[in-house]
Amino acid sequence: MLKIENVTKVFNAGTVNEKVALNGLSLHLNEGDFCTVIGGNGAGKSTMLNAIAGVWGVDEGNIIIDGQDVTKLPEFKRASFLGRVFQDPMMGTAPTMQIVENLALAARRGKKRTLRPSISKAEIEEFRDKLAMLDLGLENRMTTKVGLLSGGQRQAITLLMASLRQPKVLLLDEHTAALDPKTAAKVLELSDRIVEDNNLTTLMVTHNMRDAIAHGNRLIMLNNGRVVLDIAGEDKKKLTVSDLLQRFSVASGEEFVNDRALLG
Amino acid sequence: MGFFGSLINAMPGAVGQGIIWGIMAIGVYITFRVLDIADLTVDGSLCTGGAVCVIMTLSGAPMWLALLVAVIAGMAAGLATGLFQTVCGIPAILAGILTQLGLYSVNLRIMGIGTGGGKANLPISVDKYNLLVSSRYLTSVGIRNPLVALTIITAVLIVVIYWFFGREIGCAMRATGSNPNMSRAQGINTDLMKVLGLMFSNGLVAFSGALLAQYQGFSDVNMGRGAIVIGLAAVIIGEVIFEKIFRNFALKLMACVFGAIIYYIVIQIVLRLGLSTDDLKLLTALVVALFLSVPYWKKRHFSKSKKGGAANA
Numbered sequence: 088m089l090k091i092e093n094v095t096k097v098f099n100a101g102t103v104n105e106k107v108a109l110n111g112l113s114l115h116l117n118e119g120d121f122c123t124v125i126g127g128n129g130a131g132k133s134t135m136l137n138a139i140a141g142v143w144g145v146d147e148g149n150i151i152i153d154g155q156d157v158t159k160l161p162e163f164k165r166a167s168f169l170g171r172v173f174q175d176p177m178m179g180t181a182p183t184m185q186i187v188e189n190l191a192l193a194a195r196r197g198k199k200r201t202l203r204p205s206i207s208k209a210e211i212e213e214f215r216d217k218l219a220m221l222d223l224g225l226e227n228r229m230t231t232k233v234g235l236l237s238g239g240q241r242q243a244i245t246l247l248m249a250s251l252r253q254p255k256v257l258l259l260d261e262h263t264a265a266l267d268p269k270t271a272a273k274v275l276e277l278s279d280r281i282v283e284d285n286n287l288t289t290l291m292v293t294h295n296m297r298d299a300i301a302h303g304n305r306l307i308m309l310n311n312g313r314v315v316l317d318i319a320g321e322d323k324k325k326l327t328v329s330d331l332l333q334r335f336s337v338a339s340g341e342e343f344v345n346d347r348a349l350l351g
Numbered sequence: 352m353g354f355f356g357s358l359i360n361a362m363p364g365a366v367g368q369g370i371i372w373g374i375m376a377i378g379v380y381i382t383f384r385v386l387d388i389a390d391l392t393v394d395g396s397l398c399t400g401g402a403v404c405v406i407m408t409l410s411g412a413p414m415w416l417a418l419l420v421a422v423i424a425g426m427a428a429g430l431a432t433g434l435f436q437t438v439c440g441i442p443a444i445l446a447g448i449l450t451q452l453g454l455y456s457v458n459l460r461i462m463g464i465g466t467g468g469g470k471a472n473l474p475i476s477v478d479k480y481n482l483l484v485s486s487r488y489l490t491s492v493g494i495r496n497p498l499v500a501l502t503i504i505t506a507v508l509i510v511v512i513y514w515f516f517g518r519e520i521g522c523a524m525r526a527t528g529s530n531p532n533m534s535r536a537q538g539i540n541t542d543l544m545k546v547l548g549l550m551f552s553n554g555l556v557a558f559s560g561a562l563l564a565q566y567q568g569f570s571d572v573n574m575g576r577g578a579i580v581i582g583l584a585a586v587i588i589g590e591v592i593f594e595k596i597f598r599n600f601a602l603k604l605m606a607c608v609f610g611a612i613i614y615y616i617v618i619q620i621v622l623r624l625g626l627s628t629d630d631l632k633l634l635t636a637l638v639v640a641l642f643l644s645v646p647y648w649k650k651r652h653f654s655k656s657k658k659g660g661a662a663n664a
Contacts, residue, residue, distance in 0.1 A: 140536070166538035179536070181529035184522075192526050195519060196538040202515075205522035248537070 088288040089116040089256050094138055094148030096312075108134040109145070110312035116256070116290070121282050123299040124292040125331075126309035132292040133174070135309065136258045139290070141165040153255045167197025170249025170287070172242060172262040172278075179245030182234030186225060186244060189233055190214045193248035217247055221277065239270035243277055250281045257282065259291040263298075275302065296328045306331075310339045358623055363489040363498065365615040370501040371484075371562045372581055372615070373608030374508060376589070378555035379582030380607050385516070386528040386548040388436075391447030393556045393582060395454025396428040397575035400557025401564030402461040405475045408565075410465065414481050418561050424461075425557020426550040428454055433546030458572050474569040482565040497566060504562075505608055508555070513601040524548050556582075577632050580639050585611035587642040 096109040108131050116122055126132050138145050139152075141162040149158045152168045173179050180189050191206040191214075211229070218226040221243045225236075233241060242262055249257055259278060263271035279302060282289050293299050299306055306323050308316035308331070315338040318326060336342055375397060382390040400421040407417035428450055435446035459469030477485040484497035494500070515521045526534045527544040534541050556578070564570040589603075589610025597606045622628065 162535045163538050163540045166536055169536075171536045173532075178530070178532050181526045181533055183529040184525060188522060188525075192522060192534075192537050192539070198538075200519040200523050200539070202518045202520060205517055205519050 088118045088120070088153055089114070089139070089290075090149075090151040091115075091135070091139070092149045092151070094135075094150065095146045096134060096138055096143075097146055100146075108312055109138060111148070112138075112309075112313050113148075114307065114314055116288055118288055119286050120305055121287075121289045121303035122291070122305040122307060123303045124290055124307055124309065125294075125296060125299045130309040131312040132309055133260055134312070136171075136260045136290065136292060139165075139256070140169055140171060140258060168255040170252075170254035170257040172245045172249055172257075172259050174261040174264050176238035176241040176245070176265055179248070180233040180241050183232060185230045186218070186233055186236075187211060187214055187229045189244060190217075190248060190251060193251045196252050217251075221247060237270075239266050239274060242266065242274050246274070246277055246281055250285055250287065253285055253287070255288065257287045257289040259289065261292050261294060264294055278302075296331055300326050300328065300331070308335055308338070310335070310341070315339045354623060358619060361619045361623075362616070364486060365619045366612055367484070367486060367489060367497050367501060367566060368563075369612030369615040370498070370505055370608060371559055371566055372585060373611035374505060374562070375556050375559035375578065376582045376585035376607040376611045377508065377512065377604050378552040378559065379579065380586050380604065381512075381548060381552040381555070383583065383586060384528075385525055386545060386552075388443045388528075388545065388549070389447070389579075390429075390432060390549060390552060391444060391579050392428055392432040392450045392454075392549070392553055393447075394575045394578045395451035395458065396425045396553040396556045397560035397563070397578045398458045398570065398572060399424050399428055399454055399461065400560030401570035401574055402458045402473065402560075402572075403557070404561035405473050405564050405570040406461055406464050408475055408480050408482070409473070414483055418483070418558065421561035422554045422558045425560070426554040428557070429549035429551070429553030430546060432553070433549040436549075437542035437545055455572065462570060462572065471572045472569055473571075475564070477565075477568060484562055484566045485568065486566050487568075501562070509601055509604045509608075512604060516600060520547075577635065580632075580635055581611075581614065584614050584635055584639045584642070587639065588613050591642060591645070 091112055091114040094109050094112045095107070098104075098106045098108055106129075112131065112135060124132050124135070137143070139150055141157065141160060145158065149156055151157065152165075157165050157168065171179070181192070184192075187206055191210060194210060215226045215229065218229065223240055223243055225240065225244070233244065236244070246262075262278070263274050266274060275298060278291070281287070289303070291303060300323070304323065305317070305319040306326070307314050307318075316334055375393070379390075379393060382388045403421040403424045404417045407420055408414065412420075431453075432446050432450040435441045435449060436443055441449070459471065462471070462473045463469040475482070477487050484500050486497065488495040488497060516525060523534065523539045524544045524547065526537070526539060527541045527548075531541045534544070560575065563574065586607050587610070589606030589608070592613070593602070593606040593609065597603055618631065621634065626634065
């Protein structure tokens with residue numbers, strides 16, 4: 088479903104701040120894979136997701152989604168293949184617009200926008216049902232401006248928006264990192280449900296090793312801009328945090344450095 | 352005649368001017384509030400509208416055609432600014448200033464069509480030409496009174512703009528101003544939306560300039576100087592006075608027009624209180640600066656309980 092082939096991205100090339108963020112990264116995801124992504128500080132986790140989403144162009148390599156080479160497509164065109172939830176709860180929604188308006192925008196991802204009404208009556212009912220499934224009482228506040236909602240509520244809405252039109256790949260970029268533990272657990276549970284219900288191919292970056300182990304059918308670890316560990320199936324089910332740390336140091340020849348991952 | 356007598360006599364003029372600048376303010380609202388861009392193109396495109404309308408009318412074109420071409424000229428100015436921003440990556444404020452500066456020459460050229468050299472001022476007489484609005488008939492009763500036409504035009508414009516922003520494209524434009532990252536993630540071409548918004552806005556501003564030229568009986572190369580500030584003044588006065596009661600988008604557009612009318616009424620009052628017309632622009636600039644700072648100060652000093660993005664992180 089998703090093929091990343093030898094992708095390289097260098098920031099600030101030729102300056103003292105040069106940073107090789109992705110270093111010949113390759114990754115193949117099969118349809119229905121729910122892959123968690125873990126790695127130390129600056130390992131390239133978010134950079135990989137941004138490369139897939141087309142936030143900027145990559146220096147080398149190809150990105151292929153569902154058989155189509157999207158390497159040269161601008162961000163807004165790739166959007167038709169992707170559902171995205173960001174680390175910052177402010178980033179995934181339009182704060183000055185109503186909840187239903189945000190959902191209606193997402194329902195038209197990848198479609199031509201015309202002079203038809205921005206929301207149809209049928210959609211309002213559909214959105215009410217879907218919001219009710221979030222179990223946050225938002226179905227009674229559909230015309231509330233999203234800017235008035237909490238971070239957790241906004242992430243839940245962003246998740247719903249990402250799945251309104253079935254994406255080829257769902258990209259979750261540390262989407263619970265900015266939330267308090269209780270809300271984070273709820274949003275994670277919701278993510279599981281949405282991925283499962285829609286059978287979505289998913290990449291979930293997380294800084295929490297336990298979450299990375301507990302969710303999904305596959306786990307990859309990045310280091311210095313490439314995949315150093317790829318664990319799937321039965322192997323992943325038996326995995327523990329200490330296993331993971333040990334296998335990381337064997338694979339990379341370094342100690343794992345990420346305070347948040349170890350403390351989280 | 353006493354102070355109040357002369358003030359009341361000046362009222363129709365102030366209202367007429369206010370409505371015309373109110374249309375301009377709606378254009379500013381679209382960029383400043385909807386798209387979140389401060390667009391300085393308007394200082395030039397207002398005059399472009401006036402110049403095109405006058406030169407077309409003088410050369411015998413029907414009034415509706417003159418207005419239409421004025422709008423198209425304004426949209427072209429918006430297109431230029433939009434391309435500066437999106438294709439050339441020039442910051443919004445600077446892109447607007449560049450277009451505005453270039454338009455000064457363009458406007459002189461437009462007004463010089465037929466006579467060779469550039470003209471800074473071009474009169475048009477309502478006695479010789481068919482004009483939609485003229486301040487000459489401010490005190491007459493009936494449809495010749497410009498206030499009638501202006502009220503109808505403004506009402507129609509507000510309905511059309513309200514309709515547009517309730518459509519898929521209009522919503523995409525609002526999303527672009529609200530959160531460009533999210534918009535791109537939802538497949539919206541934010542660059543295209545910016546360009547379209549700037550064209551839309553400057554088309555309205557040029558239309559306002561065309562009406563203003565008809566109303567005052569001439570176009571002048573300096574007629575748009577400081578227009579952005581007057582437009583902002585109207586937008587902000589409208590917001591401050593009507594924010595509690597006007598929640599609907601159409602009403603917010605109407606608040607821009609009311610804001611412009613109030614602005615011109617206040618100007619008439621302070622002029623009659625003895626302020627020199629030379630000091631008007633300074634006063635306007637100070638008033639806008641003051642009103643722009645109010646929300647900032649409010650946020651700094653009265654929002655201790657409100658949590659922002661950083662508090663959640």
